[in-house]
Amino acid sequence: MIANDEIPEPHDKDGLALITQGMAPHLNALDGFLREQIVAFEPEVRELVEFCLQRSGKRIRPILLFLCGECEKQDPSQIRAAAVLEMVHLATLVHDDILDEADLRHGLPTISHKYGAQNAVLLGDALFAHAVHLSAQFPDTTVCRLVSQATRTVCSGEIAQSARKDFELITKETYYRLIQMKTAELFRVACHLGAFLQGHPEETVKAVSEYGNHLGIGYQIYDDLADFFGEEAKVGKTLGTDWASGKITLPVLLYLQEYPPGERQQLLAEARQGGAKVLGNWREAMQEKGIFETVAQAVDEEITKGEKALGKHAGEMPALNLLPLGEFLRQKVQKLRPSFAVI
Amino acid sequence: MIANDEIPEPHDKDGLALITQGMAPHLNALDGFLREQIVAFEPEVRELVEFCLQRSGKRIRPILLFLCGECEKQDPSQIRAAAVLEMVHLATLVHDDILDEADLRHGLPTISHKYGAQNAVLLGDALFAHAVHLSAQFPDTTVCRLVSQATRTVCSGEIAQSARKDFELITKETYYRLIQMKTAELFRVACHLGAFLQGHPEETVKAVSEYGNHLGIGYQIYDDLADFFGEEAKVGKTLGTDWASGKITLPVLLYLQEYPPGERQQLLAEARQGGAKVLGNWREAMQEKGIFETVAQAVDEEITKGEKALGKHAGEMPALNLLPLGEFLRQKVQKLRPSFAVI
Numbered sequence: 016m017i018a019n020d021e022i023p024e025p026h027d028k029d030g031l032a033l034i035t036q037g038m039a040p041h042l043n044a045l046d047g048f049l050r051e052q053i054v055a056f057e058p059e060v061r062e063l064v065e066f067c068l069q070r071s072g073k074r075i076r077p078i079l080l081f082l083c084g085e086c087e088k089q090d091p092s093q094i095r096a097a098a099v100l101e102m103v104h105l106a107t108l109v110h111d112d113i114l115d116e117a118d119l120r121h122g123l124p125t126i127s128h129k130y131g132a133q134n135a136v137l138l139g140d141a142l143f144a145h146a147v148h149l150s151a152q153f154p155d156t157t158v159c160r161l162v163s164q165a166t167r168t169v170c171s172g173e174i175a176q177s178a179r180k181d182f183e184l185i186t187k188e189t190y191y192r193l194i195q196m197k198t199a200e201l202f203r204v205a206c207h208l209g210a211f212l213q214g215h216p217e218e219t220v221k222a223v224s225e226y227g228n229h230l231g232i233g234y235q236i237y238d239d240l241a242d243f244f245g246e247e248a249k250v251g252k253t254l255g256t257d258w259a260s261g262k263i264t265l266p267v268l269l270y271l272q273e274y275p276p277g278e279r280q281q282l283l284a285e286a287r288q289g290g291a292k293v294l295g296n297w298r299e300a301m302q303e304k305g306i307f308e309t310v311a312q313a314v315d316e317e318i319t320k321g322e323k324a325l326g327k328h329a330g331e332m333p334a335l336n337l338l339p340l341g342e343f344l345r346q347k348v349q350k351l352r353p354s355f356a357v358i
Numbered sequence: 359m360i361a362n363d364e365i366p367e368p369h370d371k372d373g374l375a376l377i378t379q380g381m382a383p384h385l386n387a388l389d390g391f392l393r394e395q396i397v398a399f400e401p402e403v404r405e406l407v408e409f410c411l412q413r414s415g416k417r418i419r420p421i422l423l424f425l426c427g428e429c430e431k432q433d434p435s436q437i438r439a440a441a442v443l444e445m446v447h448l449a450t451l452v453h454d455d456i457l458d459e460a461d462l463r464h465g466l467p468t469i470s471h472k473y474g475a476q477n478a479v480l481l482g483d484a485l486f487a488h489a490v491h492l493s494a495q496f497p498d499t500t501v502c503r504l505v506s507q508a509t510r511t512v513c514s515g516e517i518a519q520s521a522r523k524d525f526e527l528i529t530k531e532t533y534y535r536l537i538q539m540k541t542a543e544l545f546r547v548a549c550h551l552g553a554f555l556q557g558h559p560e561e562t563v564k565a566v567s568e569y570g571n572h573l574g575i576g577y578q579i580y581d582d583l584a585d586f587f588g589e590e591a592k593v594g595k596t597l598g599t600d601w602a603s604g605k606i607t608l609p610v611l612l613y614l615q616e617y618p619p620g621e622r623q624q625l626l627a628e629a630r631q632g633g634a635k636v637l638g639n640w641r642e643a644m645q646e647k648g649i650f651e652t653v654a655q656a657v658d659e660e661i662t663k664g665e666k667a668l669g670k671h672a673g674e675m676p677a678l679n680l681l682p683l684g685e686f687l688r689q690k691v692q693k694l695r696p697s698f699a700v701i
Contacts, residue, residue: 057514057539059521110483114476133457136479137517140453140486144510147490151503159502160494167487171400174480178402196400 041081042074044094049101052149056141063138067105067126075234076100076205082336083209083223095149096158096208102146103166104201107173109139114177158208165204172196176263185263191232193263198238199231210333222328226337229321230344233314237348239264240310243298244351265313269306270297302353311348318344384424385417387437392444395492399484406481410448410469418577419443419548425679426552426566438492439501439551445489446509447544450516452482457520501551508547515539519606528606534575536606541581542574553676565671569680572664573687576657580691582607583653586641587694608656612649613640645696654691661688 049068056064077097084093112125113132127135143166150158176193206227210220243266271279286293301307318341325334392411399407420440427436455468456475470478486509493501519536549570553563586609614622629636644650661684668677 056510057518059518060514063517107483110479113479132475133520134517136453136456136482137513137520139479140450140482141510141513141517143483143486144506144513147502147506148510151499151506153499156494156496156499156502159490159499163487163490163494167484167491168400170480170484170487171403174406174477174484175400175402177476177480 038078038081038086040089041086041094041097042077044089045074045077045097045101048094048098052098052102052145055145060138060141063126063130063134064142066129067109067138067142070105070126072108074101076104076201079202079205079227079230079337079340080209082340083206083227083333084213085209085333085336090212092153092212093209095152096212097205099146099150099158099162100201100205100208102142102149103162103169106139106142106146107166107169109135109142111173113139114173157211161204161207165200168196168200172198172200185268187265187268190263190265190268194232194235195228198235199228202231202234203228206337213333215333219328219331219333222325223333223337225324226321226334226341229317229324230337230341233317233321233341233344236265236310236314236317237344237351239266240307240314240348240351242266243294243301244307244353265310266301266306269309270301270304273304298353307351307353311352314348315345318342381421381424383432384437384440385420387432388417388420388440388444391437391441395441395445395488398488403481403484406469406473406477407485409472410452410481410485413448413469417444419447419544422545422548422570422573422680422683423552425683426549426570426676427556428552428676428679433555435496435555436552438495439555440548442489442493442501442505443544443548443551445485445492446505446512449482449485449489450509450512452478452485454516456482457516500554504547504550508543511539511543515541515543528611530608530611533606533608533611537575537578538571541578542571545574545577546571549680556676558676562671562674562676565668566676566680568667569664569677569684572660572667573680573684576660576664576684576687579608579653579657579660580687580694582609583650583657583691583694585609586637586644587650587696608653609644609649612652613644613647616647641696650694650696654695657691658688661685 053061053064053068074097077100080093080097080100084090086093109126113127113135125135126138130138146166147159147163150162153159172193172195176197203224204227207220207224210223215223242264267283271282274282286297289296321341322329322338325338328334329338396404396407396411417440420443423436423440423443427433452469456470456478468478469481473481489509490502490506493505496502515536515538519540546567547570550563550567553566558566585607610626614625617625629640632639664684665672665681668681671677672681
C-alpha cells in the first residue's frame with residue numbers, strides 16, 4: 016500500500032521508484048519469475064528474451080496489478096498475471112520500436128537496432144505467445160480472455176495511430192480513443208486482474224478498472240506533455256521524440272488547431288526539420304496560447320473522472336491503494352510546468 | 359470423411375481441392391465465421407483483415423481439424439477452433455512476408471507490399487490476439503493452452519530459422535527440428551483439437567496428434583522438394599523461391615553436403631545470381647546424386663512414422679479419415695518426379 020509520505024519529493028527523477036519501495040518483494044518475485052521464463056523459450060531466442068527483459072522499464076502495469084491485489088502477501092497467481100501483462104507490454108514495445116525505427120529506448124539499443132527488424136518481429140510474437148501461454152495456466156479462462164482482449168485493443172490502437180499519422184485530420188475524440196486503446200487498456204486490465212485475483216466482488220472490480228482506464232489516459236496525456244516539457248526535452252536530449260516520429264500527441268494537436276488547416280502540414284514539416292530551436296519556439300508558443308495549461312488540465316480531468324468512477328468504493332481497498340497514484344500524476348504534471356513566465 | 363475415390367487424379371492441380379469437396383459445408387461455415395470476425399476489429403484494421411482473409415490459402419489446418427472432428431455435423435466449436443488455427447496461420451504468414459520481403463504470395467500482393475511492413479507487423483499482432491480471444495471463449499483453457507503453445511513454437515521456429523540462414527552450419531537434425539516447429543506444430547494441434555472437441559479419449563487424441571505431426575513434417579519436406587521440382591519451378595515461374603530467400607530446404611542441404619564445406623558458400627552465391635539456368639543445372643545434379651529420391655523417401659518415411667504412431671487406432675475413426683491424406687501426399691511427391699531420365 017502506498018502511504019502518503021512515500022509520494023516522491025520533487026527531486027525524485029524516476030517517478031514511480033518510491034511508490035515501488037513498499038512492494039519490493041513482489042517486484043523481485045516478478046523479476047525472478049520473468050527470468051525463469053527464459054529457459055521456456057527455444058535456445059535460439061533466449062538471448063533476445065533476456066536482452067529484452069533487461070530493458071524492462073518502470074513495471075507500471077505490474078505495480079497497478081499489485082496495488083489492486085493489495086500486495087499483502089506474495090500470491091503466485093498475482094506474480095504470474097503481472098508477468099503476463101509485462102510480457103504483453105514488452106512485446107508491444109519490441110514491435111513499436113520497429114514501427115518507429117527507433118535505435119534507442121531509455122538510452123539503450125532497441126532489439127530491432129541490435130538484432131534486426133526481422134528478429135524483432137519474431138521476438139515480439141514469441142513474447143506475446145508466451146504471455147498467452149502463461150495466462151492459459153489459470154484455472155479458468157478469465158485471465159486469457161482479458162489479456163487477449165486487451166492485446167487486441169492495443170494492437171488495433173497502434174494500427175489506427177499508424178493509419179492516422181496526419182495531424183490535420185485527427186480530432187480530439189480520435190486522439191482520446193487512440194490513447195485509450197494503446198495505453199489505457201493495459202492499465203485498465205492490470206487493475207481488473209489485481210482486484211479479480213484478490214477476490215473482490217464484480218462491482219469493485221469494475222470500479223477500479225474504470226479508475227485504471229482514466230489513469231492510463233491521464234498518464235498518456237502527461238507523457239505527451241513531457242515529450243515537450245520534460246527535463247530531457249528541455250535540454251534538447253530527446254527533442255520531442257514522439258513529435259519527430261509523427262506520433263499524435265495532444266500538445267501538437269492543440270497547437271495545430273490554432274492555425275488554418277492549410278498551414279498545418281507546412282508547420283509540421285518546418286518543425287521536424289528545424290530541430291531544437293524550432294522545438295523551443297513551439298514550446299514558447301504553446302505557453303502563450305495556453306496549451307500547456309489546457310493539456311495539464313486534461314490530465315487532471317481524467318484523474319477526477321477516475322475518482323468519480325470509484326464512487327462509494329473510494330474509501331475502501333483496493334481504491335485506497337490507487338488514489339495516491341492519481342495524486343502522484345498530478346504532481347508530475349506540475350513539475351513539468353515551465354519555469355519561465357508566460358508572456 | 360475422405361473416400362478413396364476422392365483422392366485427386368494426376369490432372370488435379372490444386373492438391374487438396376478434391377478432399378475438401380466432402381466438407382464444403384464446414385469450409386463455408388468457416389468462411390462465414392471468419393468474415394463475421396471482421397467487424398470485431400477496430401474500423402481502421404478491417405480493410406487489412408478483409409484483404410488478408412481473401413488471401414487465404416488451402417485451409418489445410420482447418421481441414422485436418424474437421425477430419426479429426428469427423429465432420430459429421432456442423433459443430434460450432436469445431437468451426438471456431440478451425441478459425442483460431444487459420445487466423446494464427448494467417449498471422450504468421452503476414453509476418454513471414456515481412457521477413458522474406460515478399461511482394462507476392464499465391465500471385466497476389468502481400469499485406470506488407472500493399473500496406474507497408476509496419477501495418478503488416480500490427481495486423482499480424484491483431485490477428486493473433488483475436489485468435490487467442492476466440493480460443494478463450496471455450497469453456498475451459500484447453501484450446502487457449504494448445505493454441506498459445508503452438509504459436510510460441512511456430513514463432514520460435516521462425517526465429518531459429520532466421521538465425522540459421524547459413525546452409526554450411528545446419529545439420530539434418532536441425533532442419534527437422536525447424537520444420538517441426540514452423541510447420542508440423544500447427545498440423546499436430548489441428549489434429550489434437552479436432553479429436554479432442556469430438557470427445558475422443560486421450561490416447562486417441564495423442565495418436566492422431568502424432569500422425570498430424572509427422573504429416574506436417576512430410577508436407578514441409580514435400581513443399582521443399584516442390585520448390586525445386588514443382589511445375590512452377592520447372593517453367594521458371596518461381597525459380598526456387600525458398601532457395602532464393604535463403605530458407606533452409608532439404609534438397610539444398612543435401613546437395614551442399616556433397617561438396618567440401620569451404621565450397622558451399624560459393625556454390626550458393628553462384629546459384630542465387632545465376633537464375634533459371636543455374637536452377638536447372640542444380641536440378642539435374644540433384645537427380646544425378648540421387649537427392650530427389652532421398653528427399654522423396656524422407657517424405658515417405660514421415661508418413662510411415664505417422665501410420666505407426668496411430669497403432670491400434672489406425673482402423674478406427676478419426677484415423678480412418680486421416681490416412682488418405684498421407685497417401686495423397688505420397689502421390690503428390692510422385693507427381694514431382696522429374697520426367698527426364700536420370701543420367
